[in-house]
Amino acid sequence: MPFQEDLVPQKADARRPDAAPPFDYRRTVQIMTSLIKKFLIYIIIPLLLFLIIKAAFFMSESGHIYLHENTWMGKINVYYEPGVHGKIPLFSRVTRYAQVWTVDFGTKFAGTQIRQKPAITLRFADTYTAKIPATFRYKLPQNPDKIKMIHREFRDFHNLIDSQLIPISRDVIVNTATQYTGEEFFQGGLNQFKRELEDQLRNGLYQTELKKVEVEEMELTSLVSLGDQEKSNTSYVWKTVPILGHDGKRIHQRNPLDDYGIEVIQVxxxxxxxxxxxxxxxxxxxxxxxxxIEKTREFFLVLEEQKIQLAKKEKESALLQKQLDIVQDELKIKKATKEGELAIAVVVAKTRKEEELAIALATTKAQKEEELIVAQEEEKIQLAMKERELAIVKKEQEIQLAKKAKELAIVQKEQEIQLAKKATELAIVEDEQKIKLAKKGEDLALAQKQLEIVQAEMT
Known part of the structure; x- marks a missing residue:
């Protein structure tokens, strides 16, 4: 069948010129072996030289201190400057120390020469707490003997940080916090706290003693009271107080960093x-x-307005006095005019009784009119003076009432502060009682368990 013959594969004729030659595996292996033998010397020799150089030499970099221990010769060398130094393979050990290192507590600074720890928890003398981030930068000494001492006691740079620098940093800042109350620290005491912290890190902790210290809490009444009086509440707290020497300066304890020559260069x-x-x-x-402050400002604004009103009243009184003087001057002029007219009438009708009688009647009438006008003007003046005095007394009464209302508001604010503080203390006492009850419950459960164990042993 023609269809079946087309599907049967035909064998390739080896004698055909277009057929591919067979793959020779043996010849390929021989060529690869020859190439490896030919170039082996160019690979092994550089590798051996690199290993020898790496084992016999080491490089020192700037910013680090290198301590080389030669156990074969029994020598220790310290290098501060960058360079290349020799060592005996298998009998030498090189330890690297950073010249400057930063211990970080909670600032999240992304540096290379740094060891990060969480923020430090401070407990103040009044039992309040706070967390504070801080960084301490230390510098190792340039004295080879000090470096050898550090290496003998710590054997490694990370051990120096973990067992010396970090504990000292935390211990100094925590001890310094016990010398402050929470309010002192957060109300302007941070700068002094930092100065004392740096002083103790460089010169050693203060020698302290526990004392019951009187603390004054200033009340907010000095600005409002007209007498500029200050009120304060006195309370007592236990604080660690630095001991002063005969020269009035604080006495320091021994600084452990001085033994190793380590300096604190930044806090x-x-x-x-x-x-x-x-x-x-x-x-x-x-x-x-x-x-x-807002109420004090309002109080002074009211006081200033009252002063302005008093000044206006005084100005009106001065104006009334001026008008009174004008009226008196007019009366004098009228009096002089009438006296002149009377004198003329006396001269003209000197010999006549009727003229004398007229003069007498005119004089009497003029005097009565003058007395009546003077009495009326004096009565007006007296009424104006009484009105002014009454206004002054009324303003003084208003000032006294405003002062008493202000003092009553201040007393209420003081009571609110005391109530808030007592509530806080009561919450602290309740928390302590809960802790004690929980502890007693745990002790009772432990005793019960021990009793059950004894009963089990007896049975």
Whole structure:
């Protein structure tokens, strides 16, 4: 069948000129082996030279201190400058120390020479707490003997950081916080806190003693009271107070960093974050200060308005007095005119009784009219003076009433502050009682368990 013959594959004829030659595996392996043998010397020799150089030499870089221990010769060398140095393979050890290092607590600084830790929790003398981020920058000594001492005691740079620099940094800042109350720290005490912290890191911790210190909490009444009086509430807290020497300066303890020659070159403090109770207290006090300033401003505005009204009254009184003087002058003129007219009438009708009688009657009438006018003007003046005095007394009464209302508002604000503080103390006492009850429950459960174990052993 023609169809089946077309489907059967035909064998290739080896004698055909267009057929592909078979692949020779043996010849390929021989060529690869020959190439490897030919170029082996160019690969092995550079590799051996690199390994020898790496084992016999090391490079020192700037910014680091290298300590080379030669166990074969029993020598230790310290290198500060960059360069290439020799060493004995298998009998040498090179340890690298950073000349400057930063210990970070919670600032999230992305540096290379840095060891990061969470922010430090501070507990103040009045039991309030706060978290503060901080960085401490340390510098190792340039004395080879000090570097050898550091290496003998710590054996590694990371051990030096973990067991010396970090604990000292945390211990100094926590101990310094016990010398402050929470309000002192957050109300302008941060700069002094930083100065004392740097002083203790460089010269050693202060020698302190525990004392019951009187703390004055200033009330916000000095701006409002007309007598410029200040009120304060006195409370007592236990604080660690630095001990002063005979020269009046603070006495320091031994600084462990001095033994190794390590210097503190920089201390940086971040923004402290108070606990919720302390933050609420500071916020409430700030709000009261703002309210008090606003009320004081309003009080002085009212006082200034009253002064303006008094000045207007005084000006009106002066105007009335001037008008009175004018009236008196007019009366004098009228009196002089009438006296002249009377004199003329006397001269003209000197010999006549009728003229004398007329003169007498005119004189009497003029005197009565003058007395009546003077009496009326004096009565007006007396009424004006009484009205002015009555207005002054009324204004003084209004000032006294405003002062008493202000003092009553201040007393109410003081009571609110005391109630808030007592509520905070009561919450703290309740938390302590809950902790004690929980602890007693745990002790009771433990005793019950021990009793069950004893009963089980007895049975």
């Amino acid at each position: 940086t403090l971040g923004v402290p974050v108070p606990e919720p109770a302390l933050e609420n207290l500071l916020t409430e006090k700030k709000r009261l200060e703002v309210d008090e």
